[in-house]
Amino acid sequence: MTDTPTAVAQDAVPGPVAARAIGLVKAYGQGDTQVLALDHVSIDFRRGEFTAIMGPSGSGKSTLMHTMAGLDTATAGQTFIGDTDLSKLNDKQMTTLRRDRLGFVFQSFNLVPTLTARENITLPVDIAGGTVDQQWFDEVARRLGLTQRLSHRPSELSGGQQQRVAVARALISRPEIIFGDEPTGNLDSNSSAEVLNILRTSVDELGQTVVIVTHDAKAASFADRVVFLADGRLVDELYHPKAEDILNLMARIEDL
DSSP states (O other), rough: OOOSOOOOOOOOOOEEEEEEEEEEEEEEEEEEEEEEEEEEEEEEEEOOOOEEEEOTTTTTTHHHHHTTTTTSSEEEEEEETEEGGGGOOHHHHHHHHHHEEEEEEEEEOOOTTOHHHHHHHHHHHHHTTTTHHHHHHHHHHHTTTGGGGOOOGGGSSSSHHHHHHHHHHTTTOOOOEEEESSTTTTHHHHHHHHHHHHHHHOOOTTTOOEEEEEEEHHTTTTSSSEEEEEEEEEEEESOOOOHOOOOHHHHHHHHH
């Protein structure tokens, strides 16, 4: 940790863990040319909490999220979703875990252009051969302000609306945790605030667990907790952060 003062809340009490990394290492290359994207990182993401991961470019923040979400493999260490050790899963089991227990929201909306908003939202359930819980679908669509847009295709929606469809798709299977990689990176400030408020509400009112990677202090200020990486290591964290606190700490980390 850095020796800079932080705004860690004294009343921050650890809750049940949704995802965990223990001694996580991700290395690229070998020998003298080896680069450690993650250097023995250990971290917990608690259930019902909104966490943002920040750090300078190349700090390993996206690598950490991708590895913990089973989108990339670790060189060493362990990653868990709940009590499930991802290193023990084969490819088929990993695919099933990502489909059934995780939700994803990316910078690019990743919607299928030929499908309507409704069809894009239910796609994960349809692929799994499951049955959509209509009451839950209606609730998600209502909360995200999509009820009147469900028959529209992505090209007929604004960027903010498309990302709201992507968030609804992530929520529809009631995942244990939602991972977002720069989920507001392609949005204007108003649309960005809309999406972040939706994620915030999903934590506060639906008990969802959300972890996002972002470079934006304003976006990170929506989180309960912000963790900071530098050179592949965890260096600090803030609880209940303000954008100004985040910017000040980021500046100190980049100076170091």
